Amino acid sequence: MTDDLENRYTPRFLEARPQLLRSDSYSDSTIFSTVRKLRKRYSIAFYSPLLGESSWTLVGMELMNELDKLGIPTYIIPWSISEKINQIRFKKRVLPRNTIDLELIDIHQYIKLLHLKAIIRLSHPDSFHVIHAFRQHYPNLKLIGYSVAESDSINEIWVDGCNTMDQVWGTSRFTCDVYRKSGVKVPIYYAPHGVKTDLFKPENADGKLRKRLKLDNKFVIVYVGRVDGRKNLPALIRAYAMIERPDTQLVIHGDKRSQDLELIRKLGIRNVTYTEDIGMRVWSVPHRHMPKIYGLALGRRRGCHVLPSHSEGFGMTLVEAGAMGLPCIAVDWSAPPEIILEGKTGLLIPISGFEEVAPFISSGGTWACFKEEKLADLIDLLYANPNLCEEMGERAIEHVKENFTWKKAAEYAFKALCALVEDSEKKLWRRVRSYYCMYKNN
CATH class of the missing domain: 3.40.50.2000 (Glycogen Phosphorylase B;)
Structure with missing residues (x-):
């Protein structure tokens, strides 16, 4: 030794x-x-x-x-x-x-x-x-x-x-x-x-994978992260159900939980893809391949990344998605407002109150809540304004390069x-x- x-x-x-x-x-x-x-x-x-x-x-x-x-x-x-x-x-x-x-x-x-x-x-x-x-x-x-x-x-x-x-x-x-x-x-x-900006950049998106999944002409909303009470994925699923159209797609890079699958079925959501179903399980994808996941939202029209968490201590996916050129949507509380420039690189969901944290969070305290309708409105705003998406995505790249x-x-x-x-x-x-x-x- x-x-x-x-x-x-x-x-x-x-x-x-x-x-x-x-x-x-x-x-x-x-x-x-x-x-x-x-x-x-x-x-x-x-x-x-x-x-x-x-x-x-x-x-x-x-x-x-x-x-x-x-x-x-x-x-x-x-x-x-x-x-x-x-x-x-x-x-x-x-x-x-x-x-x-x-x-x-x-x-x-x-x-x-x-x-x-x-x-x-x-x-x-x-x-x-x-x-x-x-x-x-x-x-x-x-x-x-x-x-x-x-x-x-x-x-x-x-x-x-x-x-x-x-x-x-x-x-x-x-x-x-x-x-x-x-x-x-x-x-x-x-x-x-x-974030490694030489790895997370639009050029490293996988266009062939996007075409194989027939996402090139769709507005894609990407979720990346663990699936637990803090990450609040059901809120995104319910918000997406409010604005789903034939040319939209929700892509989830996270664990397939039975309760989430049941919620998707109950709400009648058709256009949803789990990356696990295309051979990219959440815990088996090397970090160097993550640009392929975010790149699914970089088709002929730019999509977005949504992080519906009650709170974030930092928000690694926000800087990764931003470096890829995706506008991001996250709660207007805790760390996301430090990363997202409201109206410039993404959008912040207004909070409606606070609730006790889930038992698995050992720190105690409370975290933020928001109305799912507000999240749906923000996603719809980006869907209806392709030019705004493009501008936010380009500004996000520069913002991440300068600060993160x-x-x-x-x-x-x-x-x-x-x-x-x-x-x-x-x-x-x-x-x-x-x-x-x-x-x-x-």
């Missing part, structure tokens, strides 16, 4: 094109000296899942990749030792460990060999105790909790979990505000998720990490970042 860990880190931006960094003020020797100093002083690790297509899997991998480009030694500690490391793109950045559960012997090795200074736990705050247990033995190890809020408040268990951390990162400004007003006292930083890339997300994470290091080390971090910026601009 020792030799393996000692040889893992070479900054990717230095590997790629070091010749671009030669100038009067920035010599290669200076750069490598600075990076060696940083390696000796600091490395960080995301404690996150590796396999499966959950948003936390993507967040850990993509932020690790972008912080690595910034010259920050960054690794992943997998949630489970049983996860198949050989299936991971960045397997050399995944830290081995000696035990099934993460224990002191593993942390000791990481600190000794990699100078690990911070662990970022990606999960809900009621699980932050997993890393807090190490503080007694390693008081200088910085602990960061990275999480979401999906209701208007969090309970005492979540608050206590947050307050055992040195920092908390929130995926949206809504999340940060909820945590503050609920009693979280440690510093809270805004650290949004992002993984590079942008890494900038926020970098600022938060800088606040953790000693003043003498901040200068070093920022110097490495300046080298990267010069490389990026050449």
Whole structure:
């Protein structure tokens, strides 16, 4: 394990094109000296899942990749030792460990060999105790909790979990505000998720698949996501039933629940497609193929993406769909208003009140409700105005590129990490970042 860990880190931006960094003020020797100093002083690790297509899997991998480009030694500690490391793109950045559960012997090795200074736990705050247990033995190890809020408040268990951390990162400004007003006292930083705009772009839609499904001339409404009480898919089904026409189609990339199928039958909906029926089951489609799903709404007339959730801690599908050029519709509460520019990149459903969250949401609190007729009206507005759809979709692409890339997300994470290091080390971090910026601009 020792030799393996000692040889893992070479900054990717230095590997790629070091010749671009030669100038009067920035010599290669200076750069490598600075990076060696940083390696000796600091490395960080995301404690996150590796396999499966959950948003936390993507967040850990993509932020690790972008912080690595910034010259920050960054690794992943997998949630489970049983996860198949050989299936991971960045397997050399995944830290081995000696035990099934993460224990002191593993942390000791990481600190000794990699100078690990911070662990970022990606999960809900009621699980932050997993890393807090190490503080007694390693008081200088910085602990960061990275999480979401999906209701208007969090309970005492979540608050206590947050307050055992040195920092908390929130995926949206809504999340940060909820945590503050609920009693979280440690510093809270805004650290949004992002999207790979080189993957999620209209050119990566699958026109052949769209034609095979006879969707090219239809107005397609795409739903992407889990199917549970918070995601509120039945509201979209009922709203769609109000506006269904021969040239519309509802595409659902989510689990086929018997109650939803019964609702579709009861409402007499004809034009609905589950991606599972075309060989694209929700949990088996690799993330790199997701543009094909959104692309089903990019026929001769542009469709839209609807996320009918009661609440969102971020809304990953909103930035993915926006990057693909789809106008989005979501509730005018929690995180969606931070992503959707009302009337410019999409439409927001006005809320009608609040209700207690479903029991499976462990934070407690309430979330928003809306009238399905309002959602139906917004879908109908886009259906009746093809030019508006086109304009919103084009603006959505630019909006996402400017505000929600993984590079942008890494900038926020970098600022938060800088606040953790000693003043003498901040200068070093920022110097490495300046080298990267010069490389990026050449």
